[in-house]
Every structure is written in C-alpha cells, then in structure tokens.
Amino acid sequence: MDIAEQIRTLLTAKFGVDPLSVTPEAPLRKLGVDSLALEELRLLIEDGLQIDLADVELTPRDNFGRLLAAVQAAA
Numbered sequence: 046m047d048i049a050e051q052i053r054t055l056l057t058a059k060f061g062v063d064p065l066s067v068t069p070e071a072p073l074r075k076l077g078v079d080s081l082a083l084e085e086l087r088l089l090i091e092d093g094l095q096i097d098l099a100d101v102e103l104t105p106r107d108n109f110g111r112l113l114a115a116v117q118a119a120a
Contacts, residue, residue, distance in 0.1 A: 048094070048120060049113055055089050069110030079105055096120050 056062040062076045101115045
C-alpha cells in the first residue's frame with residue numbers, strides 16, 4: 046500500500062471520510078478535518094510511517110495533495 050492509500054485509509058477509518066471524496070484538490074476542512082483532527086491525523090501518520098512531521102505546517106485549509114506531498118517529503 047502506498048503512502049496515499051495509507052493516509053486515505055486513516056481518513057476513512059478514523060474520521061469517517063468517504064474514500065471517493067479524498068482527491069488531491071480536496072481541502073482537508075471539506076473532508077471534515079478541523080485543526081484538532083489534523084493534529085490527531087498527523088500523530089497517526091507519524092506513528093504508522095515512522096516519520097517526523099513536527100516541522101510541517103498544515104492547516105485545515107490545505108488540501109489532501111499538500112498533506113500527501115509533505116508526508117512523502119518526510120518519508
């Protein structure tokens with residue numbers, strides 16, 4: 046499973062996001078990811094992929110593509 050699929054699975058399983066709505070241009074807030082959920086997602090990604098995203102600045106206004114690019118850069 047690639048990184049995009051892993052994050053999509055987390056969004057679906059932990060946050061109830063419809064997997065078909067997770068597209069690169071989808072804003073995180075439209076996926077129901079607020080600032081608290083984004084922090085939880087960040088921690089889940091760090092634990093699952095064994096990476097550090099502490100220096101990555103993301104907000105719910107960023108889109109899934111930006112999140113994915115940040116995770117791929119840290120991996």
